[in-house]
Amino acid sequence: MQLTQILTPLLVSALLATTAPLVQAQTRADDTLLEMQQAFKRGDRKKLEQLLPAARGHVLEPWAGYWELRLRLGEAQPAEIQSFMQRYAGSYQEDRMRNDWLLLLGQRRDWAQFAEQHPSYRMSDDREVRCYALLIDDIKGNPQPGAADDIKRNWYALRDADDGCTHAASQFYAGKKISALDVWRKARFAVDANRPRVARNAVEIVAPDAVAQVKELMDAPTKYLTARATARGQARQELVTLALIKLASGDPDNAAAQLDGKWSVHLSPEERNWVWGVIGKQQAQKLSSDANRAFANITRDADLNDDILGWKVRAALRAGQWKVVGKAIDAMSEEGRQDSTWVYWKARSLLAGKPGEAERAEARKLLEGIASTRGFYEQLATEELGQRIAMPPAPAPLTAEEKAAARANPGLNRGLYAIFLGLRSEGVREWNYATNLHIPGGMPDRELLAAADFACAREVWDRCINTSERTRSVIETSQRFPTPFRNAVVERANSIGLDPAYVYGLIRQESRFIMDARSHVGASGLMQVMPATARWTAKKIGMTNFTADQINDRDTNIAIGTAYLKLALDDFAGSMPMAAAAYNAGPGRPRNWRNGPVLDAAIWAENVPFGETRDYVKKVLANTTNYAAMLTGQPQSLKGRLGTIGPRDASAPEVNKDLP
CATH class of the missing domain: 1.10.530.10 (Lysozyme)
Structure with a gap:
């Protein structure tokens, strides 16, 4: 693949005018880059070290340098890491390396160096890094507003075992800034998702003496429940709750029988509601009418999370229980209620039966808030308002200057080069970084349209579509819905x-x-x-x-x-x-x-x-x-x-x- 077939004429002419040997070196080194990617995947540090000199001067050299240093990051000196980031300043690879380094510094509890590096981290999309940063602010006596809720939100969103948010949650629990229930809920999510290590890590924070029991209840929940005649104390109750959740994942009917016949009186109302919610969720996923009976046992929807409430809504929709639909959506978090799925069904619940003027007005306001061509529920909302789905007006055509700016963007060119070379994952990450992640609020709409146009012109249709979909105030239909072939x-x-x-x-x-x-x-x-x-x-x-x-x-x-x-x-x-x-x-x-x-x-x-x-x-x-x-x-x-x-x-x- 020739470099001049991929890069834009503007950038190629600039390279040829100043660094013709560089262009030739990039062309010769394509195979080297592909070989280095495979060596990185294998963890072959020696091969990467041998190949790195041959990648110098290639347009994708930042990737070669990143792969070589990343595999030995744990042994590298801070000066060497800083040198890498200075060499590739402003690039995706610089920010990716800083992200990796911050995670390592957090694991080492090197708070001073973490605090020094964190302000330069541009992507700011790593949940663990965010948790470390919030913890450091708290340790320094400068806690951020809403830090405890922020840590919980990031911790709950991580499905696999982590150090950053788990450690931060542990410290905030010790400082009485998050509650035992907050920690137990993380364990519940983990058991429901069949993540035993995550569950053990959470239980170790709040009840370290009970960690061994997590394996028992995960391996054989029925046996665990049978071996305990009663449940006393919060830790014991929560362990029984976890066992019932685990049992529900494979046999919701048995879990319902166990809860109804034996354990209900030993659990708190919140614990009972949660277990009934998980049972209902599992039955709803089996499309069983028993789901509605399980959900009917819940005395307080606010005790549930958005995932369980979503399944309660789905089961109620199947049964035509519109009042239940509306109440369950009302109990969701603010973020959940803003999802177009639940906005639409809340509006439909208001219009069910014989709505009054107030209900019709509220439903119309909800529908108007999401109605567009952008997605499934946005289109349904449009039709509920009496309109059909038509293509929105096209934005003003891109100017030659706007197109030229996109085609001269080094990050976009590196992204396309990587994709054409066969390094699709790397190219996509490079492209996404150049178009969105490191810019506060994202790239402006006109620049997104120009970047999408660049991808469309090179027939890289996934970047064309995904980039154009990020525009907020305009929709360019030909980019979002291209018709190749x-x-x-x-x-x-x-x-x-x-x-x-x-x-x-x-x-x-x-x-x-x-x-x-x-x-x-x-x-x-x-x-x-x-x-x-x-x-x-x-x-x-x-x-x-x-x-x-x-x-x-x-x-x-x-x-x-x-x-x-x-x-x-x-x-x-x-x-x-x-x-x-x-x-x-x-x-x-x-x-x-x-x-x-x-x-x-x-x-x-x-x-x-x-x-x-x-x-x-x-x-x-x-x-x-x-x-x-x-x-x-x-x-x-x-x-x-x-x-x-x-x-x-x-x-x-x-x-x-x-x-x-």
């Missing part, structure tokens, strides 16, 4: 009776139009087709002599992906939400998820048990509606694409029983 996609879709907008909506969510995209489970190409699914579909549509390597061919991938999508759509009687769910999670799951009451498809989609699939279905349908508005030039309806979902008509034959 238009002839191939539209012709293929039309030839088999598929809506091209639906195909584009799915591809945008699957791969962001990255040709060589490959998922962690092995799906490949634009439409992310699994090998076994590709073979089955190829045979089904009469594609002879198909081989696995053909799935990465653009036209073959589109042909097989659209064919499978059409087969799924036919199997689910034209239901776009169900076919999208089948494409993501396999057809067997949505066949089960459809059983139960006939539901508004928006309620059905919100109750999809898998978070990834739930998000996927909503985004594919919102994408489809936007693409339809753009491709046809006519206002569209998301609701019209949703319809209702219920059990399969017993008289209707299954179209494809063997659909994989």
